Amino acid sequence: MKTIVSAAALLAASLLAIPAPAANLVLYTSQPNEDAQATVDGFMAANPDVKVDWVRDGTPKIMAKLQAEMEAGNPVADVLLIADTVTLERLKEAGTLLAYKSPEAASYDAALYDADGYYYSTKLITTGIVYNTSAAFKPTSWKDLTKAEAKGLVTMPSPLTSGAALIHAQTLAGVGSLGWDFYKDLAANGATAAGGNGAVLKSVASGEKAFGMIVDYMPIREKAKGAPVEFVFPTEGVSAVTEPVGILASSKSADAAKKFVDYVLSEKGQEGFLKLGYIPARNGMKLPEGFPARDSIKVLPVNAAEALKTTDQDLKTFSGIYGSN
């Protein structure tokens, strides 16, 4: 019996050697992998005593993961850095967020953060049109995507995967000249909707599709690397999300989480986003290369309170038009 006990002890010891997550801060984010790593690296360089583990997925998917974990009574995340304020507003109402008044908020437009300190916008991400440089024509408006020349050549991210895509659909649906009819016309023109913005970039850059709806920074950044893509701010205007950051009330390392919030809002953190090709939310920051002047970008308004209420219905409407994906 002794042998088996010692064998079991040995086994247990060897199992404990399996690396448990050493991190003391877990970030759930919808930023692409490279950007998430860059953000985390910047934070850890500024705060060497905090180790960050992060998970990346589309906003609706990462929220589902979080919800499943909450259901199981074991939410892993401490900080969220995800696409839109509507999602965080819902968490705030459900009481799952922690209020924190960041000293950095003074440098931000009051419309860009929650007055009670539950979440703070970190950047401005607009959704416009990307086209492959060998496409038959250069689109200038959303309506152009319903033209016969674009038949079967348009793709877009699915609101079931991307938070920005959901806000985008809700924004365009609220514009009188577009509305859900625009999405129906697109579907009739053979447009597809699947995956996130990364998938759209991939299929347009590679030529599987010629046109796509996409967040601004991806094609602008890839164009600089030599990819055959071009980004357009359509004449009707663009939708925008602000990628807010918020702390979960269940966080066991709230202090480290607060440091993270301060960091992404600080000038240094914002410069990091600028370098990655995002429009920083902080006052007095420059625009990244490849963007037109800030006041020439026409941002379409979205009614956040309304969007919060109609999200489920809007997702159903969208899936109804494009099939369940």
Next chain:
Amino acid sequence: MRGYVRPGTSQPAWLFPFVAIVVLILSVLPLARLAITGIAALAKGGVGAVLSDPALWSATYYTLVTAVLGTLISLAIGCMFAFLLTLTDIRAKGVLSFLFVLPMMIPPQVTALAWVQVSGPSSPLLKALHIAPPLGSPQPLYSVGGISLLYGVQHAPLVYLALRAGLMALPRDGVEAARLAGAGSFRVFRDIILPLSLPGIIAGAAISFVSCTGNFGIPAILGIPASIYTLPTLIFTKFSAFTSRTFGDVAVLSALIAIISVAGLAIQDRALRGRDYRVLGLSGATAAFELGRWKFLVQPPLWLCIFFMLVAPFFALLAGALVPAYGVPLTFKTMSASAFHEILFRQAVTRTAFANSLSLAAGTALCLLLVTVLTAYALTRRKDLLGRIVSSLIEIPYSLPGIVMAVCFILVFAAPLPILHVTLYGTIWIILIAYLSSFFAVSLKPVVSAFHQIDPALEEAARLSGAGFFRRLADIIVPLIAPAAGASVILVFLIACNELTISALLWSAGTQTLGVAVYNLDDSGSSDLASALSVLVVLMVVFMMLLLELMAKRLPRGVVPWRN
């Protein structure tokens, strides 16, 4: 020592209860939990609500169609290779065999990624060669045909190995007798070899069908962009849109996959009935056919197959990792190793994934080694009904697709453990337990067959000389079964290392496995990083297989599956 040793047998009294408890935790508990949740969901939502979902039936349809087509393709390729490599005097058998088995060891999502890079307008390889299809051409692999084709390629080695095992045991004198009686090569093949190898073909088809049904990596990468959902990917997307009904729905879906797999295995049983041929005489059909001049006709297609199954996808993957941005054609000027730099030195997830996968694989293999030696001992010495029940309970989790077992363990461990108040969901331990359950049978098989070969008299003699159970274990049994145990450790390690289906549902922050890391990178649009990581994984697999190949001389026959 009364009560310590059961009268009549030589095993300690605690041994069988220990095995029974392990099986209870690893098999009975999760499956029972799944059944309960499924039944509760059916009762609560009404059978209609769950079963009237059109997505469920279209997924069932796609699962069946792709699995059947995939099985047919894998049968065609697998049988061709098995017959030619086992029965003829073709050249470079060892190399061909090694290369042909390789796709099986590569994670399916890596295979899928590689093939996507080979075809379609997105292919960096075709672009570099200036033969890429024009703008707007659809990716041909994002289809039922594409999924089936890749199932076929991925699972052909399973058919090959199953059939080859049968062919190796063919009686050579049967063939010789037929030859002496004047039968030609074709006649010998049709009348002697084919009937005798049918059990192997059927078994291979069944394994291939079940593996296709449960495959996640291939339909996830090829099917989801085209809105083609199979049952495993449907379960995955249900988890991605979590609602209060998710657990119930998923339980029903898993039960459906389980039913399809069990039906596949039942058909196999049916087909095998009455075909349990026992062959007498010399076995080991080494080169029953001399190809002669036919060699020049037969060899090129085999190498062409290997080229399309292995070499082209690998170089496409490499090309995909070396382009600086999507859509840029690969030339010596544009080539950049930045994806490798990013994945090796910047992305923290790479290190985490390698550490997790390797330690999970090692942990699973070693834990199972301990358990399987004791289990095999108990089971080979116990021939009653209870023993048979326990051994079939061990088989069930292995024959069910990984995604079903993952769902089972989520259901078991979603709530904190009673008394201890520890939650396993979201930790690495839940993945380890699911691996233990799924790969128990893989680990057990070689060890049990080794036990059957031990002469019981050896142990009996030791017992009569007064050696206790652990003394006998250490001095007699372990040395005798060591080679088989070593093989089982290596096999489990290789399988667990490349696993995606189970961990896709169970991973969390810090517990990503290699499979999950590759899938997530591709899913987020970073296909250059996904390709770079895939290249590293393929190199790792080849390295481990080569290691095994080098060790093969010291291992007993049949331990390294692809060797003679």
